[in-house]
Amino acid sequence: MISMIKELWRGNICPQTDSRNNSPEMxxxxxxxxxxxxxxxxxxxxxxxxxxxxxxxxWSEYMSLAEASIFEYAFKLGMQIAIETLTE
Numbered sequence: 001m002i003s004m005i006k007e008l009w010r011g012n013i014c015p016q017t018d019s020r021n022n023s024p025e026m027x028x029x030x031x032x033x034x035x036x037x038x039x040x041x042x043x044x045x046x047x048x049x050x051x052x053x054x055x056x057x058x059w060s061e062y063m064s065l066a067e068a069s070i071f072e073y074a075f076k077l078g079m080q081i082a083i084e085t086l087t088e
């Protein structure tokens with residue numbers, strides 16, 4: 001049996017990039033976002049592109065922190081449920 005903890009430690013499980021978790025709706029939304037992003041860049045000046053790139057970098061960093069926080073919360077919640085189930 002595969003140890004989930006070992007696989008997570010080895011980097012074989014990467015929840016934030018695991019595309020199996022992306023629903024068709026999420027994939028469609030990502031395609032829309034990419035298309036709108038590209039269209040927006042085409043209309044911008046170099047100065048506007050620089051500001052937008054900084055915003056984009058900040059947003060990516062924020063989302064990375066938010067995903068980590070959500071993962072931690074969900075993991076702890078799952079463990080609390082497991083402990084409660086096993087102790088009753």
